[in-house]
Amino acid sequence: MSTDSAAKQETKVYWCSKCQIPTTTSRCLACGQRTAPLINGGRLRPVYSEEIRLIGELTGQTLMARPQDLVLWRSGRDYYAAGQKVARVVGGGWAERPTLATCNDGLLRRLQARKMGRPPAWLRREPIETRNLLAEANSAHLAYIEEEAIDFLRNIRAHYHALPLVVSWSGGKDSTVVSSLARRAFPGEGVLHVFADTTNELPCTYDYLDRFRGSDPTVPFLVGYPTRDFLELCREIGPPSRIQKWCCTSQKAAPLANVLRSVADGTSVLVVSGLRRSESARRQSYERVECDTKIGLEILLNPVLEWTDN
Numbered sequence: 001m002s003t004d005s006a007a008k009q010e011t012k013v014y015w016c017s018k019c020q021i022p023t024t025t026s027r028c029l030a031c032g033q034r035t036a037p038l039i040n041g042g043r044l045r046p047v048y049s050e051e052i053r054l055i056g057e058l059t060g061q062t063l064m065a066r067p068q069d070l071v072l073w074r075s076g077r078d079y080y081a082a083g084q085k086v087a088r089v090v091g092g093g094w095a096e097r098p099t100l101a102t103c104n105d106g107l108l109r110r111l112q113a114r115k116m117g118r119p120p121a122w123l124r125r126e127p128i129e130t131r132n133l134l135a136e137a138n139s140a141h142l143a144y145i146e147e148e149a150i151d152f153l154r155n156i157r158a159h160y161h162a163l164p165l166v167v168s169w170s171g172g173k174d175s176t177v178v179s180s181l182a183r184r185a186f187p188g189e190g191v192l193h194v195f196a197d198t199t200n201e202l203p204c205t206y207d208y209l210d211r212f213r214g215s216d217p218t219v220p221f222l223v224g225y226p227t228r229d230f231l232e233l234c235r236e237i238g239p240p241s242r243i244q245k246w247c248c249t250s251q252k253a254a255p256l257a258n259v260l261r262s263v264a265d266g267t268s269v270l271v272v273s274g275l276r277r278s279e280s281a282r283r284q285s286y287e288r289v290e291c292d293t294k295i296g297l298e299i300l301l302n303p304v305l306e307w308t309d310n
Helices: 003-007 049-059 105-111 127-137 139-159 173-185 203-215 230-237 247-264
Strands: 013-016 021-023 036-039 073-075 078-081 084-090 099-102 165-168 192-196 221-224 269-272 298-301
Touching: 021 127, 049 099, 084 105, 127 139, 139 173, 139 269, 139 298, 165 173, 165 247, 173 269, 192 247, 221 247, 230 247, 247 269
Parallel strands: 165 192, 165 269, 192 221, 269 298
Antiparallel strands: 013 021, 013 036, 073 078, 078 084, 084 099
C-alpha cells in the first residue's frame, strides 16, 4: 500500500437521515439505508456542548437551549443538524462580536426549544448512543485509515530496524491514538512511552496518566522533567510570548531530549507522534517522516498526520 497516497485521500461526507449521523459511505453501515451527500472534502467536525455555550457567550444568541454533544456538526463557520445547515457564525474580531445568521429557522427553533411539540428522537438521544452509531456507520473507513497507519509504522520500522522506537505521549487524544496504533503494529514488544511533564499540566492530565498506566501496566513509561518549574521561570524571565518562545524548548523539548538520549545509546530514536496537519497552519508543512527536528537525535514518525477531526 502507498502510505502517502492513502493517507492524503480526501473523504466525502454523507448524511444518514435514519440514524441522523454523518458517514463516509453512500450506504449507512449501521442501518443499511442509502445516504445523501452533505459535504465534499471531509471537513465536518463534531460539536460539543462547550463550543455551543461559547458561541452563545460570543454572539449573545442561543444556538441550542440544552447544549449536548454530537447533535450539531461544524464545517468552517457553518453549523449543521439533522443533515441541514442550521446557522452560520458571521464576523467577529478584536473589536467586534460575531453574530449568528439563521440558515434554517424551523430547525433552529427546534434546537432552541422554541418550537412546540415533542422533540424528535435524534434530539432526545444520549451522546453515547450517537457515538456507538458513528463507530458502526464509519467502521470501514476507520478500519482502513487505522490499518494504513499501522502499515506505515511497520514499513518505516523495517527500514530503521536497528533503532529504538518510542511513543511520545502527552495525555491528549492524538497521542492516545498513536499509542494504540504503535502497540498494534508491534504486539508483544512493549513499546516504550515517554511523557514530558512540563510542570504546567492540568490535573486531569495527571489523572489520565495514572488511569492509562493502570489500564495496562505492561506498557513501559519514562517521564522527563524540566530543570526548572514553569511558574518559577515565568516569575524570573516573564511569561512566554510570540516573541519570546522559551516554554516549548525548556519545558518539553529539553526534558524529552534527555530521556531520548538515555534510550538512544549513541544512535537515533524513532519517535511516534500524534502530530496532525489540521491542528495549525504551521503544521501544514510537516511530512510523515521528519529527520530535521528540534531534538536532533529523533526521527519523528507522524502516522496520523493527515487525519482530521471529522
